[in-house]
Amino acid sequence: MPRAWRFSPTVLVTDSAPYLTGPADRMWAQLAPGTWLGTAHHQITIFKDGQVTLRDQLEEGERAVFSPDRSLAVVLTTIAAYHVPVLLTAPGTIAFRLPLLSAEAAAFTPDVDTLFAAGYNAFTPGVLSRLVAVDAATGAVLVQVDSLSRQLWDMVLDPDAPWLYGVEVATQPVVAVFDRHTLQSLGRIRPPATANCALLLCGQVGLAIDRVTRSAYAFDVKGWGASFDGTPTAVFRFDLVPASQAPEILSPISSSK
Amino acid sequence: MAVSFLRTPAIRLVSLSGLLVACGRLPGDVLPDSIDVSVLNPVAWPAGKLFIVSSAFRGRADLPAIRLDTLQLAVTRVNDSTVSADLPDTSGGFQLRLEYRGAERSGSVTLVGFKGRTETVALTGWPIPTAPGSPILIAAAESNLVRLDLAAGSVKELPIAHTATCAISPGPS
Numbered sequence: 001m002p003r004a005w006r007f008s009p010t011v012l013v014t015d016s017a018p019y020l021t022g023p024a025d026r027m028w029a030q031l032a033p034g035t036w037l038g039t040a041h042h043q044i045t046i047f048k049d050g051q052v053t054l055r056d057q058l059e060e061g062e063r064a065v066f067s068p069d070r071s072l073a074v075v076l077t078t079i080a081a082y083h084v085p086v087l088l089t090a091p092g093t094i095a096f097r098l099p100l101l102s103a104e105a106a107a108f109t110p111d112v113d114t115l116f117a118a119g120y121n122a123f124t125p126g127v128l129s130r131l132v133a134v135d136a137a138t139g140a141v142l143v144q145v146d147s148l149s150r151q152l153w154d155m156v157l158d159p160d161a162p163w164l165y166g167v168e169v170a171t172q173p174v175v176a177v178f179d180r181h182t183l184q185s186l187g188r189i190r191p192p193a194t195a196n197c198a199l200l201l202c203g204q205v206g207l208a209i210d211r212v213t214r215s216a217y218a219f220d221v222k223g224w225g226a227s228f229d230g231t232p233t234a235v236f237r238f239d240l241v242p243a244s245q246a247p248e249i250l251s252p253i254s255s256s257k
Numbered sequence: 258m259a260v261s262f263l264r265t266p267a268i269r270l271v272s273l274s275g276l277l278v279a280c281g282r283l284p285g286d287v288l289p290d291s292i293d294v295s296v297l298n299p300v301a302w303p304a305g306k307l308f309i310v311s312s313a314f315r316g317r318a319d320l321p322a323i324r325l326d327t328l329q330l331a332v333t334r335v336n337d338s339t340v341s342a343d344l345p346d347t348s349g350g351f352q353l354r355l356e357y358r359g360a361e362r363s364g365s366v367t368l369v370g371f372k373g374r375t376e377t378v379a380l381t382g383w384p385i386p387t388a389p390g391s392p393i394l395i396a397a398a399e400s401n402l403v404r405l406d407l408a409a410g411s412v413k414e415l416p417i418a419h420t421a422t423c424a425i426s427p428g429p430s
Contacts, residue, residue, distance in 0.1 A: 063383040068389060108389070156390035159390070186305050186306075187304045187344070188303060189303055189348065189371065191371040195371065195374045206383065206384060207390075208392040208407055209390050210392050213408065217392050217407040217408070219377075221381065221383065221384065222379070232379055233377050233379060233380045235374065235376065235407055236371065237371070237373050238369065238370065238372060239370060240369060241300050241301060247296060247299070248295060248365070250293075250294045250353070250355055250362035250363060250364040252290040252360060253361050253362065253363050
């Protein structure tokens with residue numbers, strides 16, 4: 001019998017309601033009071049007051065990203081055959097679908113007016129990853145860039161500057177920086193060649209920032225599915241550009257030419 | 258005839274001096290020290306752009322030569338008073354040299370970068386940030402949930418059982 005874990009930093013776990021009997025080997029999440037989300041290998045299922053309100057084909061839904069007001073949620077997925085749904089948490093229904101067939105990273109603006117997401121829109125060789133910003137109320141595409149050479153595995157908005165950070169992975173995490181309004185690349189921060197993920201294989205790499213110290217943290221969780229139990233989680237720290245800075249006047253050193 | 262004419266050393270010197278004067282910069286065209294040249298983002302992203310602004314660029318088509326230590330950067334005009342330079346995909350502190358209209362300016366540029374790699378407790382599944390993008394996470398260790406502070410490097414065990422054989426990731430609520 002599957003069980004749903006419900007927790008917060010100050011609330012102990014409580015077992016799920018007895019109606020949560022569907023298969024969910026990836027994640028259970030409470031979308032809203034009375035509304036639960038279960039994700040399994042190939043699908044998501046939403047229960048509202050004991051009734052199934054939604055089943056959708058969605059592979060490996062291991063994370064849910066909520067809007068700050070918790071009205072919307074995106075389940076991150078390796079493949080969503082009918083495009084990635086954005087969920088209305090209270091009724092447990094679909095608000096709209098993103099123009100993506102996968103989504104491994106998503107972030108809402110604090111006022112929930114924009115949703116950023118990255119993934120693929122086709123699974124054919126040579127197709128690059130897509131980064132998109134949509135109107136969080138309607139799903140209308142605001143900006144779209146189809147030229148990411150690498151998939152982003154997590155993304156975070158800078159609370160103090162108009163920048164969007166994403167993390168790319170290969171044998172080490174690389175922080176990619178984008179202009180939030182144009183989604184154009186502003187730069188990238190990479191570790192030295194000697195600083196790699198454990199086992200020379202990055203697992204599930206998340207991203208976080210500390211706005212006080214202007215630092216970014218990429219963390220490599222290796223033990224998914226109990227495949228690499230006991231492997232320590234590697235944490236990579238990077239400096240960020242200050243949210244604001246004073247121009248530097250260059251010093252004259254010669255006028256003899 | 259012209260070849261033999263230039264073979265005479267004195268005449269050759271006079272002729273070349275004339276060429277040098279013709280190719281040289283007129284005194285009024287040299288960038289005076291009183292005109293500021295500023296870097297807008299002296300702390301910058303690797304593989305990003307450096308933006309340099311000066312009234313000296315106005316009304317002119319030529320571009321400054323910009324070096325970061327010994328590396329010559331590709332320079333592009335942004336607008337009437339601003340140019341940008343493509344930065345290398347590396348990090349650290351660098352000396353900036355700018356040459357323009359017979360003058361040279363210098364400054365320093367920092368490209369932000371990697372600060373270190375540490376290891377923390379073995380985790381499973383996807384951690385959940387306590388706020389969007391927060392470095393404080395609730396994560397699943399192998400038999401219980403933990404509160405992980407990436408900035409402080411601290412791990413606090415929570416009295417909440419978890420096993421990856423039940424669900425890979427902890428679920429938010």
